Amino acid sequence: TAVREKFRDALAHFGSGVVIVTAIDGDGAPAGMTVGSFTSISLEPPLVGFFAAHTSTTLPRVLHHGDFCVNVLAEEQHQLARGFARSGADKFSGVEWTAGTNGAPRLAGAHAWIDCSIDEHRPIGDHDLIVGAVDALAVPAETEPLLFHRSLFHGLRETR
Numbered sequence: 001t002a003v004r005e006k007f008r009d010a011l012a013h014f015g016s017g018v019v020i021v022t023a024i025d026g027d028g029a030p031a032g033m034t035v036g037s038f039t040s041i042s043l044e045p046p047l048v049g050f051f052a053a054h055t056s057t058t059l060p061r062v063l064h065h066g067d068f069c070v071n072v073l074a075e076e077q078h079q080l081a082r083g084f085a086r087s088g089a090d091k092f093s094g095v096e097w098t099a100g101t102n103g104a105p106r107l108a109g110a111h112a113w114i115d116c117s118i119d120e121h122r123p124i125g126d127h128d129l130i131v132g133a134v135d136a137l138a139v140p141a142e143t144e145p146l147l148f149h150r151s152l153f154h155g156l157r158e159t160r
């Protein structure tokens, strides 16, 4: 409808960083999804959060594992961002990762990692708010960040 289109178009003008939230499912297989709604929430205690659509197949896996990793993406990782936004795809094929402190995948080449355990979660509209208590943080190497604005990925300098 016109309202949906207007909502999508206007909100696409709010740029963001890009993360991939990962977890381990009940069979021990890695799971993950691209997320732009990530934010830091609190310093004392350290809390972060994001919103996951009820239609996401990663959401129940994150809730089941109870822990997750926020992989803040580097500029070079825009293909990963697209790949992890495709529901049902074999997202981890060819992707290098190691298990973080809670077992959730830390993707190689990330701009930063934030290992979290779920502090609280609740439905808001057609999404769930997931609040994570921060257990460990790491900045593996100084890289450039990946940004998202009006359906396109950008770096801090050039656009593509």
Ligand SMILES: Cc1cc2nc3c(=O)[nH]c(=O)nc-3n(C[C@H](O)[C@H](O)[C@H](O)COP(=O)(O)O)c2cc1C
Residues within 6 Å of the ligand: 018, 032, 033, 034, 035, 036, 037, 038, 050, 051, 052, 053, 055, 056, 057, 058, 059, 081, 082, 084, 085, 086, 087, 088, 148
């Ligand atoms: C840049 C970008 C940001 C996104 N942000 C979110 C988000 O914050 N929450 C969400 O539920 N989906 C978000 N998505 C869409 C999901 O990544 C997409 O629906 C994905 O297929 C979910 O996969 P799953 O069903 O395997 O969990 C975003 C997609 C892109 C490309």
